[in-house]
Amino acid sequence: xxATNEDKHREAYEAAQDAVRALDPAGTAARCGARWTPAVDTxxxxxxxxxxxxxxxxxxxTSLGGGTNLAGGDPGDSDPAGGEHTGTLELEALGHLAxxxxxxxxxxxxxxLLQTFPWRLIALHYLATATSRPIAENWVSYxxxxxxxxxxxxxxxxxxxxxxxxxATDTAGFLAAGAQMGGTxxxxxxxxxxxxxxxxxxxxxxxxxxxxxxxxxxxxLYERVGAANVPLQDLRILADMLGAVLRRGGRPPADx
Numbered sequence: 635x636x637a638t639n640e641d642k643h644r645e646a647y648e649a650a651q652d653a654v655r656a657l658d659p660a661g662t663a664a665r666c667g668a669r670w671t672p673a674v675d676t677x678x679x680x681x682x683x684x685x686x687x688x689x690x691x692x693x694x695x696t697s698l699g700g701g702t703n704l705a706g707g708d709p710g711d712s713d714p715a716g717g718e719h720t721g722t723l724e725l726e727a728l729g730h731l732a733x734x735x736x737x738x739x740x741x742x743x744x745x746x747l748l749q750t751f752p753w754r755l756i757a758l759h760y761l762a763t764a765t766s767r768p769i770a771e772n773w774v775s776y777x778x779x780x781x782x783x784x785x786x787x788x789x790x791x792x793x794x795x796x797x798x799x800x801x802a803t804d805t806a807g808f809l810a811a812g813a814q815m816g817g818t819x820x821x822x823x824x825x826x827x828x829x830x831x832x833x834x835x836x837x838x839x840x841x842x843x844x845x846x847x848x849x850x851x852x853x854x855l856y857e858r859v860g861a862a863n864v865p866l867q868d869l870r871i872l873a874d875m876l877g878a879v880l881r882r883g884g885r886p887p888a889d890x
Contacts, residue, residue, distance in 0.1 A: 650758035665762045667833035668725035693867045729816030744884040764863035773855040785870045793877035794852045802850035814884030835860045
């Protein structure tokens with residue numbers, strides 16, 4: 635029996651989980667602009683304290699700090715502790731916090747868009763692939779990215795053109811819709827919105843309003859360094875997701 639789309643989605647999600655679980659969560663957080671909070675194991679701490687006290691007594695009252703982790707490696711390398719960490723990784727997206735438990739990789743967020751399957755899968759890809767390179771303001775369209783020509787027309791047809799028609803003479807409505815989903819106004823075009831669907835993956839929606847000579851135009855732009863922090867296909871999906879919310883006046887989809 636051929637695999638269904640649901641099967642393929644589940645396999646992709648599980649593969650992404652496996653890739654993230656193999657990483658050191660503290661290094662991953664540092665690399666991805668997130669925050670790692672290890673869980674407090676009171677029972678383990680008490681046992682360590684008692685064991686240390688006994689050891690200090692046998693050594694004449696001197697205890698050397700044996701809890702220091704000396705494992706090296708660059709942030710994001712494979713986990714030197716063998717995946718034994720537990721805790722919570724927090725990252726900011728669209729002005730909200732998403733919490734990811736480790737190692738279960740369960741998500742908790744109060745923004746509906748951050749509770750959807752596509753965003754959670756993209757977030758896992760981000761944790762696995764994002765680099766520590768700082769982002770700048772080198773804005774490019776999808777077609778200017780490596781291998782971006784394949785889906786560029788899809789973004790134009792399904793995201794940019796519908797939004798240009800919808801907000802052709804309503805830049806105020808465009809900005810208001812974006813503000814409801816964490817977008818901040820910028821200085822590109824007649825009106826623009828910068829979204830951070832992930833900490834180091836900014837996406838700009840730039841709108842040129844209709845006038846007497848030219849029809850309205852909207853472009854989705856990516857920061858060149860930030861665009862490399864997730865797979866190319868994920869950038870198209872993010873454009874779809876953000877565009878759909880803008881078309882709904884800032885209201886996220888009801889389905890998860």
